[in-house]
Amino acid sequence: MKESYSKVINLIIAIVLGSASQFVANTATQNLLLGGAFAAGITAFTNWFCWGLENRGVLRTLVQAFFVRRLRLSCSYLYKIEVEDHYLLVKSRKHKKYQPVGGNFKRVTTSNSFLNKLEVEPDDKFTNGGRSKDDLRLYIKGYRLARYLKWYNQANKEREVSYDREFYEELVETNILPNHLFPFPRINFRKQIITKVKISDKLKCKEVHIYDIVELVPTEEQLKFLKGMLNLPESNKYKWVNADIIRSEGYRSDLKVTPYPITDHSAEILI
Secondary structure (H helix, E strand, C coil): CCHHHHHHHHHHHHHHHHHHHCCCCCHHHHHHHHHHHHHHHHHHHHHHHHHHHHCHHHHHHHHHHCCCCCEEEEEEEEEECEECCEEEEEECCCCCCEEECEEECEECHHHHHHHHHCCCEECCCCCHHHCCCCECEEEECHHHHHHHHHHHCCCCCCECCCCHHHHHHHHHCCCCCCCCCCCCCCEEEEEEEECCCEEECCCCEEEEEEEEEEEECCCHHHHHHHHHHCCCCCCCCEEEECHHHHHCCCCECCCCECCCCECHHHHHHCC
16 A cells, blocks of 8 residues: 555544544443544554655645745756766856756656646746757646646656766767767766745746756776866866855855856755
8 A cells, every 4th residue: 555545544544433433322332433543543643744754845845835826847957977076067058157967857748648737838938949848847836736746756757767868968969078988877866856946036936946966977987087177278168166166156265256157056966
């Protein structure tokens, strides 16, 4: 039995047994029913309480989103590429700031039925030369966020699940990494982050971001190449930066300037 079903069933059992005890004249039977209701109620409360603790971050977001009439969702993945306490960031094609390699997941045709039921609206603010077609960037009624998240993370995913596409487009196609050394990335999945509801000053809306954080696991040959990049002259295409510079969004306290801007979401890879 699924855990979510057991929580609801225990609660229903507690209610039914408690109600039934009110219609029984026999004291012993009444006490038996009340005892069963109490036990089922305690089990249901404990299950819900534990679930709330385990999912308190998501629960906070769901509560914040519930009354938002038009909530923007952006569902993407970010690469943590770390060498000697430095992280590889690339220049964004959209806003020219530096950020981790990654991008939005794509929807597929089989997702249309479910997403249409949720009455989602596509977010077409970023055309990006056609690369953004079918991106999972959309608007949804806030109270439907829980249903969307359940669909988004279901086992038989009706969406893109590979993390290779943006790695190839942003690092291999741009000649930052050689194709013969990096034909495909080996990765570890680190964490999924669901942000709290934020206000987007640029888009003038409330939004939630869902990030899958994946870490590149280089081979010995790949690691040797990446270490060599640290000693190359500074490039306009990419930057190797430490955690402090990422957290300060590019501001250099030693220089009192921001030589190049870094996106605020870049800090999500520092886990």
